[in-house]
Amino acid sequence: MYTKTLLTLFISLLFLVKTNAQNTSGYPKIAGYVGVIHPIVNFSSEGTSHNFTSSYTVGMPTGINILKSDQIGFSFEFVPFIRSENNVAKMNNFLFHPGVMFRFKHGFTLVTRAAFETSGRFGFTPVFNKVIKKNKNTNYFVALPLPARFGNDKPSTWGIGFQFGIGF
DSSP states (O other): OOHHHHHHHHHHHHHHHHHHHHHOOOEEEEEEEEEEEEEEEEEEETEEETSSSSSEEEOEEEEEEEESSOOOEEEEEEEEEEEETTTEEEEEEEEOEEEEEEOOOOEEEEEEEEEEETTEEEEEEEEEEEOOOOOESSEEEEEEEOEEOOOTOOOOOOEEEEEEEEEE
């Protein structure tokens, strides 16, 4: 009985080593990033609101990307937002932002994100991303998020933002 268990364990380990040795693509990969996001403008049925007018809102996205291949991956993003108004700054919202990444040539990426906010709003955010400088272990990127939000007894909104960050 003891010999059969050892033989089974040895064959299993041999199979695992052989299976892992065949994966020469380097995928899946895990990468992280941090950044800063500035919402620029929001449009709704109540009118247009601009950041920097009567208040200032800034977000600090942090994320983990699980890359399946050179073309596709999955991203988990977490964004606390800080709002400053009348000389008072506070965290006013937290965003959970998971999504699928579609990676293209020349450092372009489209991320299709779902959005869930602690403010009670939800929606989606297509994000157009471009790596502007790639180093050995890091890259710098800029992004154009286009958030659409619904719910919480407020009118639907569509916005434009600007994000920049560093991936590692």
